[in-house]
Amino acid sequence: MTDLDALSYTAEHEWIASDDAVATVGITDFAADKLGDVVFVDLPAVGSVVAAAEVCGEIESTKSVGELYAPLSGEVVEINDAVVDDPSLVNSDPFGDGWLLKIRVDSSASADLLDRAAYVALTGGAA
């Protein structure tokens, strides 16, 4: 099991796992549940540069479209091809196999992240 307390979060319901300079990004189980079954994910190209709080992709369920915001600024170094092929991984394992992309973080840019307690509070305790 992923240690959810070790992750950082955004108000847009992304989670971030930081390992040295590379951050792995996904969406939370709370967001996945709200979306319903994810049927399509559109991720930025490897090598592209994303900016914190800007839209960098889309997550579509049968019922709705969610925008994916970059939680941090930096270069996309890897995307999860498995989730592109099988978007249901976002629902079945949002903190694990359903990860979306990895960003080499530009440490000069500021980031506005939440800890687990702040994120849970943001969802009204539902997360």
Place this chain on the structure above:
Amino acid sequence: MSEPRYTSLRERHESLGAAFTDFGGWLMPVRYASDLAEHHAVREAAGLFDISHMAEFWVHDGRAADFLDYALAGRVSALPVGKAKYSFVLADDGGIVDDVIVYRTAEEYFLVIANAGNRAAVAGALDAALAAWARVHAFLDGPVEGDFASVLGGELPRVEDVSDQTALLAVQGPRARDIVEATAGIDITGTALADLGYYAWTGGTFAGASLFVARTGYTGEDGLELLVPNRVAVALWDALLTAGEPFGLVPAGLAARDTLRLEAGMPLYGHELSRTVVPAQAGLARAVAPDKDDFVGKDGLAADTADRPVLVGLVSGGKRAGRAGYAVYDGDTRVGEVTSGALSPTLQHPIALAFVSPESSSLGTELAIDVRGTRIPATVTALPFYRRKK
């Protein structure tokens, strides 16, 4: 607006882990676990839907059939007892107030099932139609002295809204009949389910209460809809789930219901149908009997609507679906708008219903949907997108 309401099955939905959504003034299950799994269950086995939010009106006694010929778009008087018919409540200008299913339960006894969000509009339209119909017939039969109702006497039908007293459960899917036949406590006293035709109903009892069973639905699959008094709703829900388990029955929410009806090319009021749409625009002129002597909306429908947008089905490749409100283009010209769209769970490609100008509506026309800035090619195709195997 008043507070959203729950059906009598709220506690059952909550204990099954349902997520709720506001629909037509009701908080209804949108999904229990997976809307895709619920969708596929209905196509392959069966799903159980709580549709108790829908509105039910009994129209009965007096000259109820004559009255409904006036109040609704179709020729209700030609409907045999035991059968059902898709019809419309129209405004004077021919716009659609609601789409309804009418069941004839006796010579002058009808059940009208309307959309939850249109309950007040339908009640108002039936009341207004009854007053107008009474005036006309009282005048013709007159002379009128005093109030019209007294002239008509026993010929005046009654309209009763029983929506608050009734629960409606839909068992939809190829195993629906097996499941209802296997459900403890259901005793069919009318036509046996095995002999029940499509768009027909039968009656019986469940746990000592009245049971109305109709072979109708909104999923494109075979299925049954069961109407009972609220007091046995929970018991019926439980009994159906228990009996259905070996057949693969799962509770299913409105998300699955929406993708199922969309694949079946069925319109949803508020998306494809509205006060500003006449039936012919939505390809539903067959539900109107324009040669009736008089009916609400007749004059409006006589106007030429040939240049109005028409409803088409659009199919695309890839995975990105057009959604309600997205613009539709023919070349560089904007020709219409998507009313409903999704990545079809059964067909695995995007499907959409859209209103487009008549010149761009022929089968095979290559159009494009503006999906958040990207033009996705879309081909006009025949409806339904999905048709069940017989």
